[in-house]
Amino acid sequence: QVQLVQSGAEVKKPGASVKVSCKASGYSVTNYYLHWVRQAPGQGLEWMGIINPSAGSTSYAQKFRGRVTMTRDTSTNTVYMELSSLRSDDTAVYYCAREGGSGNLWYFDPWGQGTLVTVSS
Amino acid sequence: IQLTQSPSSLSASVGDRVTITCRASQDISSYLAWYQQKPGKAPELLIYGASTLQSGVPSRFSGSGSGTDFTLTISSLQPEDFATYYCQQLNSYPSTFGQGTKLEIK
Numbered sequence: 721q722v723q724l725v726q727s728g729a730e731v732k733k734p735g736a737s738v739k740v741s742c743k744a745s746g747y748s749v750t751n752y753y754l755h756w757v758r759q760a761p762g763q764g765l766e767w768m769g770i771i772n773p774s775a776g777s778t779s780y781a782q783k784f785r786g787r788v789t790m791t792r793d794t795s796t797n798t799v800y801m802e803l804s805s806l807r808s809d810d811t812a813v814y815y816c817a818r819e820g821g822s823g824n825l826w827y828f829d830p831w832g833q834g835t836l837v838t839v840s841s
Numbered sequence: 842i843q844l845t846q847s848p849s850s851l852s853a854s855v856g857d858r859v860t861i862t863c864r865a866s867q868d869i870s871s872y873l874a875w876y877q878q879k880p881g882k883a884p885e886l887l888i889y890g891a892s893t894l895q896s897g898v899p900s901r902f903s904g905s906g907s908g909t910d911f912t913l914t915i916s917s918l919q920p921e922d923f924a925t926y927y928c929q930q931l932n933s934y935p936s937t938f939g940q941g942t943k944l945e946i947k
Contacts, residue, residue: 765927765938824870826890826931827890827895829885
């Protein structure tokens with residue numbers, strides 16, 4: 721069964737960093753691209769970036785460039801998302817999601833269960 | 842690429858036929874997916890390629906459209922369908938989502 725399991729909730733102070741993990745099971749993480757999406761409380765979905773776990777290459781949304789770093793550890797089948805210089809408006813649930821499909825049939829599935837990151841002094 | 846969903850919220854009854862629309866700010870061919878999200882849960886894929894039903898998703902869900910105008914239709918609402926629905930474009934990065942449509946029980 722293909723599954724993405726994320727690390728637990730975090731509480732951070734403004735200016736700190738957070739690192740969220742996303743462990744893949746049921747498949748090799750190097751075979752599919754992984755995306756990160758966040759959702760602020762009561763708000764919609766916001767794409768943050770993508771990592772190619774095979775090559776380690778990344779592409780980030782302009783909004784997060786300079787603050788976000790996506791990495792992978794192929795030995796543990798895990799991908800990481802680190803966000804630095806946290807602000808109160810970074811309070812959100814952070815999701816990882818596997819990219820699937822081919823041709824024009826692309827999609828995100830499955831998704832991790834989400835990790836709540838709360839930024840508060 | 843901006844995606845605009847309408848309506849933002851919708852009240853309907855069990856058994857109703859419901860249609861949600863998603864309009865893209867530029868041509869995205871058929872690079873569109875639809876997701877359902879329930880409170881406290883991750884989004885779940887319903888439809889991709891604008892009209893291809895994900896395995897395991899009930900056939901009362903259907904999608905159509907190409908270019909800039911897309912629709913998600915639920916033919917006969919069931920109690921478990923009351924949720925928020927999002928469209929997503931995968932034509933180009935950054936991938937973007939519509940603002941969501943909250944489907945509530947009338």
